Amino acid sequence: MMNPDISATPIQDSASQARSARRSRQSDEPPGSVPGYHLLGLLGEGSFGSVWLARELTTGIQVAIKFYTRRGDLDWALLAREVEKLARLDASRHIVRLDAVGWSHEPPYYVMEYVENGALADRLRDGPLPAADALRIARGILRGLADAHAAGILHCDLKPANVLLDAAGEPRLCDFGQARRADESTPALGTLFYMAPEQALPDAVPDARWDVYALGALLYHMLVGHPPYRNDQNQRALSACSTVAERLQTYREIVLHSPPPSEHRRVAGVDRGLADIIDRCLERTPERRLPNAQSVLRLLELRDRRRAARPLLVFGGLAPLIVLLSVFVLASQALQNLIRKAEANLTERALESDVVSAKILARSIERELQDRTRELLEIARNDDLRRLVMAAEGSRWRRREELQQWLDRVKRAIDTYRRCEQRALDTSWFLVDRNGFQRWRNPFDPDTIDHCYAFRDYFHGRGVEYPQDGIPPGVGPIRRPHVSLAFQSQATEQFMVAVSVPIWSPDGHEVIGILARTTHLDRLLTEYKDSISGQGDPHIARTIALADARNGRLLAHPVIDARFRRGDSLDPRLFQLPADITRRFRDLVRKADDGLLQPCASAAPSAAGGATPAEHRQSSADQESPAASRHAEPSDRAPPGTASPSPEKRRPGPSGAEAVSAAQPADGDSSSGSPSDVADRTDAYRDPAYSDHGIENRWLAAFAPIGRTGWVAIVQERHDAALRPVSDMRQWLSQYALLALVVCGGLIGGLWFLVLRAVRTHYGEPAAATVGATPSADRPVD
Template structure:
């Protein structure tokens, strides 16, 4: 804080001082030397002096490693320097480094003699240099004011008040963008320490030695800055007022004189006569320059909002002319524009809907595939956990236990109850075959008990079904897995079995196979209901499974396969209709969602004719692929509805708009008079 009786603590020419008079003289004498920098900044090559002030000097330098130009601010006199000034400015710049409207802090030399900090170099220098040539165009002044308000909003939201906004503290880069700098006088919003700013930019309640920092100080300074940019001089600055201030003998007297000047002078009005200054902009300046802080805008955000509101109002002014001329032009071109725009809009909307639908289908099919694989893994693990309990050892020899029916009966009931409670698909059957392929147990019991199924893939795991009479030498599988799909002779549905070998105690011989069969259509039921809910018709969106292990690939599950027509077909005839073409197989294998997928069943049933949206995902290592299909016409249905709305209401809207525009044109014409 400046000394209480230091007459040079604050000047009328726009410089805020922080040293006593002797320190200023020493600084100025040093600056007149041979152009040598007052200190060394490791990693930087000093180029030339950019400016000097009461704190010391600012020098242009080049970063040694990158060649980037920077500005280095040296605090020249440690003995006369208020060290809080350096720390305060560095602290605030570090907090505000994310703002594009505030000078960026790059480096600090706390322990150097003299101390310094490094900031980004802005090539066009301070705004005060531009204003020395006179006022700025209103549009440019508003742009700079908006940048400064954005900087102040960022600072205030970070709990920092600048307290010394003025043209000398606003720097311009090579592209004309402005940055707010010099936070040496800044205060935290919670601080009670006074901070003197610069005459003609300082609010009257700030021009005291015991003022409490307030966001409205920065609002006043913003108004003074904007007034200066619009008129070429800051508010209240006249030769007479300059003489009054220079005649003051102490800081207290100077501040009191400044307050009297503000209270006795009429409200500045030169800005209202400048080209490009509308009433809203002039009112904004006046609201910022209110001498009574209670009548002044409360913070920078309010001022920024008013500036944005002004922009919106100015943007609407051409609508007055358009309201008169526009209806005629609009009505003349409406049909031509609609003829070109509506199809494009429909195409864009359709493309967007297709992308969203395919993304949803892809996510759904991925979840489905993982869920199916998880379901099989769980069922397989449950079988593996009980295989050791299915054997009995006598005299070192193992065989299937005699009470297999009782033991598995209880286990099966427990599993069934758990599946029901979890709303999961129940097993169609659980059965055991011995090492020769003879079925020795099945629940529910039927006539297949006692038959030989050594030809089934679930028994031998060879990846194919063998002719029933040629499987006498086949041995049981040695690894757990999922069988090939096979068609049930009773239900005519495709099933798979999760099969697990039953080893002897020494694990040297497979004594049999335990398996649990599941109809594929039943397996997918627990997910199909949620898939179908998103479609108006169950045939518009559904799940399917494809077995890619065989060539050609064929469908394992499809809604058509639950219909009577498919049940009446013999195995070979049915499989012919389930086969995928080579093109369809390639589409599935690529795993790329398709917006024009052809359903293989369309060859048999025209209800499944495409095109379809389809997404694909492999089901673990089973060799199966899950498909989520969605009818393309259903996915883009909203676009078709939109087209109907255009046709139905287009004529009526044209008539209504003609009447509205005619009325609007009349009203605007009368208002313009």
């Protein structure tokens, strides 16, 4: 069984084993002594000898001494060439310094500067370097190469092992054993994967571009972790070669026919400019490669200047844009504030105008109902009518012809008067008895005569429509003028409203019938549509409507009228107002504490005088309509075929107009709380009639109560139509702002383009140093 302590011993990897093997072969005994120096230890061994660390006895400075101990394999020409090159480059701080040479010593040696941190190859064994460190080292190598090229020396074997790092991490070039003078034509072999493809030719002439390629491969190695084209497949292909010539040929084919290396472009910190420089160093065609180290340095310096100028360029480009955007944002905010203020002002003006129109509409309908009520009151208090009703009732309505003829003549006279005045006619007149049975109707309709309508609100005045078979006990006829709830006529199937007044018995003790007149609700609005809807301004389009605050339902509306003309179903639920609007309407009605058709007089006339208390009130403010006076004056104005009531047969008291005026304030009364002073408005009214029309159902609307009828006049206009001037202003201001933004952006872009072009021209690449330059042009003459 294996000892657990032994099994736990770490096993060296292949690299560590190789280093251990080299050290085991190294000798601890120095090959000789050098006058003036004390040898401290072995640094390493190579093909021709070993390198030892030593200390100069006079100064104490540490140096490296290279002994050529394997003299049998030593190429003295190679040694002489290396020493010669180091001597000529002694002034360069980026090349290892040569201190002394011992040609006659056994073994021969030379003393050179000691670089503390060893070779770059040792550092690259741990992996690639950060882009900043790799670029810093490459700059130092390039300066050393530039010094060498300026001295007419080509390194020809640049690789990580030939770059030493000093205590500050700065690179120093060493090992100039393969170096050539610029005017030499002797081939020089480099190291695979760092050697330019043309250097692998047997008759290759040394060229400064060999060092440029090797520098590109070295920088690529520092960034990526391996030199270009080195992979397992290529290494196996090279290992399979049996001769140096075959290996060189294989290497050349690998470089020329493989895809260009690109891993460096994915390394963090490598920008496009640096990647392009590396690519130009690694160009496989010498003519397209950068010509020398100095040209690479110039490109790096140009890149640095461009990178330094980039913040200024960015600021120069962004600052005007930021200013422009700031101005645009501030202008947009100011424009939005201006538009909001304009919208608010326009909305306020439109609502004020709508409120005035709603008050005018409410007052006009109120007066229309006053006139119709006065006419009915005047007719209802006529003694001939009372007598005829009593007679017909006494015959159980079998003999009613005289009553019908009398009423027909009265209605014709009223219609004639209204036509002359160009006022809307009634839909129908009718008379019901004290039990709610209809006994007369004009126009005649056999489907309604002698049918009971006691369930209708115009009969009992309780503000509700009872089911025909569900009339509660105790329901009786009205005892004062009344405006009914809207109802759907059984004769016309349209929504209508009735104004009804009681007909009192001759002794004034009981109501013997109800005289009423009906009108379709839309007819109440007909004569006001042109004047209020447009107000003479083609840019204003208003809609007027009526609503009942008692049940929250639209009574008259253009959509209702249009649906009736088309024959559509008129479901009242389709015109139900929102609950919040209904509450607002009821508040309006409660505020209207002075009413048109809710008189303060007692309901029945007094027994003593035969007239109601209201009839004993005198009002000089109201005036009797001509039509009503025709039915109340002597026989020349009485309906045809009836006896003119004599003065003594007329009941005492004022005319019908005077009776109504007792229950209604004078036209000029503007006291607080008057219905004409009460109104409400909103800028977000939702019209239920337009809920299924596919339009923006938001309206500016004003509401005004119509006396104490429970009705509300509505004047509304579409929100978007009312604010169209602001929308048009917003549109053309936005267009001008966009145009100004585009123009300013174009000017800034053009100016930035000119500045960028000038900067590129100032920091441009010298043509002879980058593209198409021949190596001999930059090659110094020895």
